[in-house]
Amino acid sequence: MESVIIREIRAADNEALAVIIRSVLIAHNVPATGSTMADESLDNLYQFYSQDRSVYLVLEIDGQIMGGSGIAQLQDGKESVCELQKMYFSPEARGRGLGGSMLTKCLEYAQSFGYKTCYLETMPQMKTALAMYEKHGFNYLQGPMGNTGHGKCKVWMSMNL
Structure with a gap:
């Protein structure tokens, strides 16, 4: 029986997560610009998510890092709004309900940090992710919130926590 763990990020996880996210x-x-691909934090997720009211969770299967997802305050947004960030999984981890488990855990952290709304933005080609977000209560928005620097992301969603 395989071991599946969702845990908080460690400094040693940075490289493996950057490889998964980029792939x-x-x-x-x-696109390489206007998306997560251009984020300076991509190679230093542990350091970025060490700030207050932030967390990055890592999915491990049998001791191997298979993906992750983060919560942080929405840049230039209201203090009550967080953003679900950098939720990516290797192909071997997909289609098993683990994304839903990760999302639920992230939203629990968001509530514990005092956020009232969770925002996310993504690409229209991320069809499986969009279906999961809808299933978990996210609603589509007409435009972006905050200032993420991800101008190429054309799908915006939020949910009340």
């Missing part, structure tokens, strides 16, 4: 973005033809 998923490339596989989905996500």
Whole structure:
């Protein structure tokens, strides 16, 4: 029986997570600019998510890092609004309900940090992710919130916590 763990990020996880995230973005033809691909924090997720009211959770299967997701205050947004960030999984981890488990855990952290709304933005080609977000209560928005620097992300969603 395999061991599946969702845990908080460690400094040693940075490189493996950056590789997974970049590979998923490339596989989905996500532009190198105006998206997560251009984020300075991508190679230093542990350091970025060490700030107050932030967390990055890592999915491990049999001791191997298979993806992760983060929560942080929405840049230039209201103090009550967080953003679900950098939720990416290697192909071997998909289609098993683990994304839903990760999302639920992230939203629990968001509530514990005092956030009232969770925002996310993504690409229209991320069809499986969009279906999961809808299933978990996210609603589509007409435009972006905050200032994420992800101008190429054209799908915006939020939910009340």
